[in-house]
Amino acid sequence: MDSLDDFAAAKLAALDRGGLRRALAETARGPLYVERNGRRLLSFSCNDYLNLAQHPQIKAAAVAAIERWGVGSGASRLVTGNHPLFAELEARLARLKDTEAACVFGSGFLANAGIIPALIGPDDLVLLDELSHACLWAGARLSRAAVRAFRHNDVGHAADLLRAHRGRHPRALIATDGVFSMDGDLAPLVELGRLARRHDAWLLSDDAHGIGVVGGGRGSTFAGPEPADVPLQMGTLSKAIGGYGGYLCASRPVIDLMTNRARTLIYSTGLPPATVAAAIAALDLIARDPEYATRPLAKAKAFTRRAGLPEAQSAIVPIVLGSAAAALAASRRLEADGFLVVAIRPPTVPDGTARLRVAFTAGHPDDEIERLADLVRERVHA
Ligand SMILES: Cc1ncc(COP(=O)(O)O)c(C=O)c1O
Numbered sequence: 001m002d003s004l005d006d007f008a009a010a011k012l013a014a015l016d017r018g019g020l021r022r023a024l025a026e027t028a029r030g031p032l033y034v035e036r037n038g039r040r041l042l043s044f045s046c047n048d049y050l051n052l053a054q055h056p057q058i059k060a061a062a063v064a065a066i067e068r069w070g071v072g073s074g075a076s077r078l079v080t081g082n083h084p085l086f087a088e089l090e091a092r093l094a095r096l097k098d099t100e101a102a103c104v105f106g107s108g109f110l111a112n113a114g115i116i117p118a119l120i121g122p123d124d125l126v127l128l129d130e131l132s133h134a135c136l137w138a139g140a141r142l143s144r145a146a147v148r149a150f151r152h153n154d155v156g157h158a159a160d161l162l163r164a165h166r167g168r169h170p171r172a173l174i175a176t177d178g179v180f181s182m183d184g185d186l187a188p189l190v191e192l193g194r195l196a197r198r199h200d201a202w203l204l205s206d207d208a209h210g211i212g213v214v215g216g217g218r219g220s221t222f223a224g225p226e227p228a229d230v231p232l233q234m235g236t237l238s239k240a241i242g243g244y245g246g247y248l249c250a251s252r253p254v255i256d257l258m259t260n261r262a263r264t265l266i267y268s269t270g271l272p273p274a275t276v277a278a279a280i281a282a283l284d285l286i287a288r289d290p291e292y293a294t295r296p297l298a299k300a301k302a303f304t305r306r307a308g309l310p311e312a313q314s315a316i317v318p319i320v321l322g323s324a325a326a327a328l329a330a331s332r333r334l335e336a337d338g339f340l341v342v343a344i345r346p347p348t349v350p351d352g353t354a355r356l357r358v359a360f361t362a363g364h365p366d367d368e369i370e371r372l373a374d375l376v377r378e379r380v381h382a
Contacts, residue, residue, distance in 0.1 A: 006073025016129045019324035020345055027340075030054065034340055040081050041340040042368055044107060044358045049213050049296040049315045050286070051363045052242025058281045062243075065277035073270040078259065084274040090247075092283045096211075096218055097233045097249035103258045104247050104276070106268050108208050108236030111246030112139040114264030115234060116173065119202065120145045125169040127161055127201070128353035129153065129176040131183060134348075145169075152180075155191045162199040172201035178220030178235075179209035182349050182357055184300075184316030186210075186220055193229030204232035217286045217293030218331050240286075240293075243278040243355060252370055259294045295362035299369055303360065312360075318344075319356040327354035330380045339372055356380065 015021040028035040031054045034043045052058050065085070072079040086104055093102040105111035116139030120126055126140040130149040140147045146169065150158040158174060166172050174196050176187045189205055196203040205228075207219040214221030221230045232254070237245040248258060258265055286293055300312035309317065321327045327343035334341045334356075345354045358372070 007036035019328060025082070030362065036340065039335075041338055042364070043317070043340040044360070044364075044372065045340050045342040046361065047209065047239035047359060048242055049209075049240040049359070049361050050282075050292065051361050052240070052282045052285065055285070057285060058242055058278050059279035059313065062274040062278040065274040069273040071272055075269060076266060077270040078266055080270070082353065083273055083276065085280065086270070087274055089276050089280050089283075092248055093247050095303065096283065096287075097221065098218075098227070099233065099249040100252040101255035102247055102249040103243055103255045103265065104271065105262070106246065106271060107186065107194050107244065107264055108206070108234070108238060109135040109138070110144075110264040112144055112206065112233050112250055112263035113134050114139070115232065115248055116140055116175070117263065118261035119143075119232075119254075120171060120173050123170055125165055125172040125201075126160055127174045128173070128185065129180075131177070131180050131227060132175060133177055133181050133206055133208065136177070136204075140173075140175065141154075144293075145173075152183075152275075153188055155188055155195055158192065159195055160197065163200060166201065168197050172199065173204055174201050175204040176206070178205040178207040178223075179214060179314045179316065179317070181209055182344055184200050184209075184312060184314045186214070186223055187374070188189065189221060189228035189230055190224050190226065190246060197229060202232060203230050204234060205230045207233060207235035207317060208239055209314060211235045212282075212286055212293055213296050215314075216229075216279075216290055217296055235290070237275075237279045237282075238269040240296075241279050241282045243282065244275050245279060263270050266356060292362060296360045297364070299364050299366075300358075300360040302366065303358065303369050303373050306370055307376045309376075317358040317360070317362045319358065319376060320353050321355055321380070322352055324354045325365065327356060330356055333379060334372070334375060337371075339375075341372075 031051045033040050112135040120143040122144040124145040126145045126147045128149050131152045210220035221228045234250040237243050286355040296315035300315050304312045324345040331343040341356045344357045
């Protein structure tokens with residue numbers, strides 16, 4: 001073996017020893033059930049919270065767009081020309097989030113990797129909630145700014161860090177998940193918005209798991225009694241919206257700056273027309289039937305009540321078990337009972353907090369939720 005293969009094999013062996021090696025499991029996914037290893041399992045490991053990925057109207061919108069415009073988009077939106085569907089999608093996103101404008105990126109990860117370095121540079125400061133998603137960390141590091149973490153959802157700690165460090169930096173950004181992807185709790189966006197204003201810092205919230213689910217479907221900025229002051233509302237079209245792509249909703253000057261400075265927008269091929277058409281159809285559906293968007297959270301709450309867990313705040317419910325081995329064993333036990341509930345291990349979550357992450361969707365049958373809750377109460381979390 002040459003040094004490259006030696007390196008890869010040694011890394012994999014170390015992951016194996018810690019129970020942290022991952023593999024891609026072939027899985028055919030229906031709206032609720034998946035097929036894996038020849039078995040049909042009810043999936044609680046999917047972020048398709050509104051089951052829109054396979055919704056007939058949304059599939060029809062995508063198919064019509066393929067028939068009319070083909071499968072690929074040809075080049076970056078700045079090079080090949082901006083497909084007219086983008087303007088429609090961006091106008092809808094801006095309306096939903098109550099901002100002047102919006103900008104669609106290739107994915108949520110690409111959005112954060114582009115937005116932060118377009119606004120923040122090496123002399124500046126980025127404060128991140130310690131449990132922020134990997135792509136917020138990636139964007140912060142790409143900016144080459146001074147990056148500091150504040151304790152999870154601890155506004156007081158963020159204030160201390162601003163008092164200590166803000167003065168040394170021309171610009172500062174505070175970034176956080178709106179709904180935390182592995183914990184399901186909500187960020188204190190109202191308080192963070194006020195703190196950011198007081199220190200002339202810019203607040204960026206990543207609403208990947210909020211749009212379509214909390215705040216009447218409008219996302220975490222709108223989940224409290226009053227809308228939070230969040231000038232940079234980022235999110236993804238790949239979860240409740242059912243398709244793929246990322247976005248930023250913000251003021252017109254900020255969005256125009258993205259078109260000029262966000263490298264992941266400028267130097268990456270635009271989303272295929274079918275993906276954009278699907279997102280428009282999904283947003284239409286949510287706007288027409290806001291009650292539908294309340295279902296994943298209602299199902300998650302019914303589950304936590306019955307399982308004896310703290311009340312769900314979003315469609316995501318964590319069951320923290322500690323070691324990777326314990327989480328894997330619990331996942332295997334639930335699989336034997338017909339449920340797909342994947343174990344989440346470090347480095348996705350901090351060491352010692354491996355867990356089951358249970359994600360609820362609008363269509364999960366109530367009797368199966370009860371069966372899962374009983375299994376969790378009796379066998380997993382006993
Ligand atoms: C909080 C959060 N932000 C961003 C992303 C990335 O979004 P995408 O899958 O569209 O790249 C994810 C999920 O993968 C996420 O959980």
